[in-house]
Structure formats: C-alpha cells, structure tokens
C-alpha cells in the first residue's frame with residue numbers, strides 16, 4: 278500500500294528550495310493555484326496567521342522552515358544571533374494558538390540549536406532539521422494511512438461510506454494527509470463507496486480543499502452542508518467518521534475543527550465508528566484534558582463575509598474555529614506509533630512508551 282500511495286501523490290502545498298519557502302495559497306483554492314514566496318520568519322508567521330497555509334502539521338513544518346530563514350537573517354545581521362532569533366521564535370509561536378504541531382516543531386528546532394557542536398554551522402543544522410520535520414511528517418502519514426486502512430478493513434471488508442470534516446490532506450500536512458491519508462488508502466484498497474465531506478464553515482476547508490484533493494484522484498466525494506450531518510447520518514449508511522486533530526490532551530480529548538464535537542455526538546447516537554488520525558507530535562502531555570487546550574477564535578468578519586458579501590453589519594459573533602471532542606466519544610486514535618482504542622490517559626501513555634495495553 279505504501280508504494281500505491283506514493284504513486285498517487287499529486288498535491289504539494291509546501292516547497293522549500295534553496296533557502297526559500299513557497300506556499301500554495303490555500304485561500305485561493307480550488308479556483309486559483311497561486312504560490313506565495315516567504316523569505317523571512319515574519320513572512321511565514323503572517324502566512325500561518327492569514328491561513329495562506331493551514332492544517333496543524335503543515336503549520337509546524339512551515340514554522341520550522343521559517344525559523345531556518347530567520348536564522349539566516351540574524352547571522353547576516355551580525356551580533357548575538359541567538360538572542361535575535363528569540364524574536365523569530367516568538368513571532369512564529371504567536372501565529373496561531375491551537376495546533377500542537379506548531380509548538381512541537383519550534384521545540385525541535387530549539388533543541389537542535391542546543392545540540393550544536395563547536396564549529397558546527399547553525400544554518401546547515403536548522404535547515405536540515407526543518408527538512409527532517411517535513412520528511413518525517415510525510416512518512417508518518419504513510420504509516421497512519423496503513424494503520425487506518427486495516428481498522429476499516431477489519432470492521433468491514435466491503436466498499437462503504439466514510440465521512441470526514443475540514444481538510445486533513447496533503448494541503449494540511451507534509452504529504453498525503455492524516456485522516457485524508459487513511460481515506461486515500463481506503464480508496465486504493467477498494468473500501469470506499471463515497472466520501473462525504475462537510476463544507477466546514479466558515480473557511481470551507483471541506484468543500485474547497487478536501488473535495489478538490491479527492492476529485493483530483495478520482496475518489497467519489499459528496500459535499501454536504503455542516504448542518505446536514507445529522508440528517509445524513511440518519512438517512513445514509515455511514516460506517517466511519519474520520520477526522521484529524523490539532524491537539525490531543527493526555528487523556529485523549531481532541532481539539533479539532535469546529536463541528537468535530539457535534540459529529541462525534543452524532544456518531545455515538547447513530548452507531549457510527551469515530552476515528553481520529555494524528556501523529557504523536559499532536560499529543561500534548563502537559564495538558565491533562567481538553568479543557569486546557571487553547572481554542573482559537575477568529576474575526577467575526579470571517580463568519581459574516583461570504584463571497585465578498587456581508588451577511589450582517591455590526592453584529593456580535595461567536596467564531597471559535599476549534600472545539601473539543603471528549604475521549605469517550607472517540608473509538609480509536611491512529612498515530613504513526615500505533616493505535617489507541619477507546620483512548621484514555623493510560624492508553625496514550627502506553628502508546629508513547631510503546632507498551633501494549635492488552
């Protein structure tokens with residue numbers, strides 16, 4: 278399956294070439310494929326904040342490259358580059374608050390700097406570390422795709438309807454995607470009748486990005502309004518809801534795109550299995566439960582403007598872009614290190630220490 282997935286790879290949203298980062302502007306997809314060039318850490322922080330690039334793993338990868346570019350600038354300025362680089366760490370860390378991968382990637386870069394040997398070129402070291410974060414995310418997605426495929430096959434070995442939310446594909450990661458990587462593998466394995474995709478208001482990551490990725494690979498896809506999910510689960514036979522994660526607390530609670538929590542409640546009510554797919558870089562053991570995960574709220578204008586039309590003026594808005602799905606609503610969390618059925622603190626600990634629970 279690994280080779281078959283590699284053969285299908287079409288979408289690439291992050292391009293690192295000769296010390297410069299180019300990003301496929303996801304705000305313009307699917308109607309326009311426009312690439313934006315970032316030359317500095319500030320450019321990358323802005324691209325993350327403005328959603329040029331989005332998706333927890335992709336945000337972490339870009340922050341790593343942004344820090345490498347920041348170091349190049351600081352070295353050219355002369356003086357105490359370590360002190361000056363702290364500004365770049367801060368800019369990138371403040372770009373968005375929820376995705377654990379952002380802070381995990383920045384920590385990886387900081388630890389690489391702390392391991393510098395006397396005489397070692399810091400720029401070479403950081404650029405290599407950023408490339409390694411990118412490559413290992415892509416590799417983790419290939420591994421998770423196969424783990425997820427086996428869970429789907431074990432549950433039912435025939436073509437079935439799957440439902441996903443937001444975009445967790447190649448656009449949101451270093452390649453192939455997390456939840457969408459599992460769905461890609463299920464399609465290649467002949468187990469997909471149709472993939473139902475929620476539009477994912479207000480940024481429409483589902484109807485704009487996921488539908489575009491799946492259509493491009495001939496995967497049967499059906500877009501529905503977020504508010505249609507309950508009726509869809511009541512009237513059509515959906516076997517799995519498969520989503521990504523921006524941050525997973527120590528007890529298995531999951532922060533993900535707004536609307537994920539309601540899908541998990543609906544899954545429980547309708548007897549649909551609920552799978553979360555995320556690499557262990559999304560797990561934040563410093564947080565006991567999902568109650569501690571910072572949930573980003575974005576400007577009300579993102580809610581009130583549709584296709585350039587204002588829906589209402591000067592009205593109060595409630596626009597959190599993430600919510601928390603409690604672990605007891607999740608059947609399984611798939612990571613690159615293995616799967617955790619009925620996630621719990623003990624299950625997460627066993628996964629990370631490679632201990633088998635049963």
Ligand SMILES: CSC[C@H]1O[C@H](OP(=O)(O)O)[C@H](O)[C@@H]1O
Pocket residue numbers: 331332333334443444445446449450454455456482520521522523533534535598
């Ligand atoms: C591969 S997980 C991507 C994750 O990020 C999305 O949020 P956003 O588009 O706001 O960055 C969504 O929560 C996805 O599950």
